[in-house]
Amino acid sequence: MVTLGVGQPGDESTWTDEVRALGVDIPPGWSARLVAVSMDPRAWVRHAQGEDAVTEPVTRRKYVVEPTAAKGLDVDELVAAIGNKRPKAAPPVALGGWGYVHCIADWQVGKTAYDAGSDQTVHRILDSLDASLARFKREAKRRPIGTVVLASLGDLCEGVASQNGGVLLASDLTVTEQLRVVRRLLLEHVKAFAPLAERIVVPTAPGNHDEPHRVMGMKPRAHDSFAVEASMQVADALDLAGGYDHVEFITPDPDDLTVTIEAAGTIIGCAHGHQWRSPDRVHQWWAKMGHARHRIGQAHLLLSGHFHHLRVVDDSGRTAITAPTVDPGSPWFDQRQGGGPRHGVLTLLTRDGAWTGLEIL
Numbered sequence: 001m002v003t004l005g006v007g008q009p010g011d012e013s014t015w016t017d018e019v020r021a022l023g024v025d026i027p028p029g030w031s032a033r034l035v036a037v038s039m040d041p042r043a044w045v046r047h048a049q050g051e052d053a054v055t056e057p058v059t060r061r062k063y064v065v066e067p068t069a070a071k072g073l074d075v076d077e078l079v080a081a082i083g084n085k086r087p088k089a090a091p092p093v094a095l096g097g098w099g100y101v102h103c104i105a106d107w108q109v110g111k112t113a114y115d116a117g118s119d120q121t122v123h124r125i126l127d128s129l130d131a132s133l134a135r136f137k138r139e140a141k142r143r144p145i146g147t148v149v150l151a152s153l154g155d156l157c158e159g160v161a162s163q164n165g166g167v168l169l170a171s172d173l174t175v176t177e178q179l180r181v182v183r184r185l186l187l188e189h190v191k192a193f194a195p196l197a198e199r200i201v202v203p204t205a206p207g208n209h210d211e212p213h214r215v216m217g218m219k220p221r222a223h224d225s226f227a228v229e230a231s232m233q234v235a236d237a238l239d240l241a242g243g244y245d246h247v248e249f250i251t252p253d254p255d256d257l258t259v260t261i262e263a264a265g266t267i268i269g270c271a272h273g274h275q276w277r278s279p280d281r282v283h284q285w286w287a288k289m290g291h292a293r294h295r296i297g298q299a300h301l302l303l304s305g306h307f308h309h310l311r312v313v314d315d316s317g318r319t320a321i322t323a324p325t326v327d328p329g330s331p332w333f334d335q336r337q338g339g340g341p342r343h344g345v346l347t348l349l350t351r352d353g354a355w356t357g358l359e360i361l
């Protein structure tokens, strides 16, 4: 494009603004470059009158508008900077600045599969608890851990609700026996970790297997859950025993399937996972919770179970982690999808909105 201007054009830094001043839209990432200047002998501008008069020529300027090229880098300087890199000192951490998370997910006590059942599940849970305690002690020597989160993520018992109650036919324990085992296991976890940290938090998210009934096909209210009741029973037992004032049990509000807690500066949301139906939909569900301004929508970390396979979805500094499980496995899943999960208990460390050290034990 060609413009007319008084006097000589300015330097490169003025070209784009000069063209924009004429009403030309130059979007971000684009700029004007002056490619030719010529005098127009028939055009000039005169300032003032008489002896003070100053005549300035008018110049004809040809610009091209083009994408702004990325500025070249001196690769030798860049390579030298890499060679000069020295580790930065780690920022100091306040006492108790870390949180340790142990996920309790999909125990499904009572379930049988592949010639295994509750006996094998319970031993696997206790072995994983031992491994988690050993890990905690190793980590606590390296960094101050003030908070332990025992995240109860639902489906702790096989129950009587799934498959129209048919699930009970393949269970090796009655429902009340399942609940007794779940309660004792949960109590064992809290007792084991209680002496090790200043604060123990036990958030509980209800699962679908924890639903106590489905009368006429209808689901119970969201918080009406064997998992919630197991937590409350353990809380009552510790209350009677005394000495456990630093243990907090967090259960859902009425009609809520989720709980959201804070641990060592990290906001952790817990949800079982059956509400988003497919493991691929966790991001979409979490975004909707944010839109609705639900507490869990503000979490740094979303912990869930239900799908029995480890899955990590990380975006914009927020992470949704689906925990694996310790149950005997699922022939139903294997026949449809092929394969099965790596068994184990998910553990990780948190601090100030971030997480690290994900290990399956």
Ligand SMILES: [Mn+2]
Binding pocket: 155, 207, 208, 209, 272, 274, 305, 306, 307
């Ligand atoms: Mn489930």
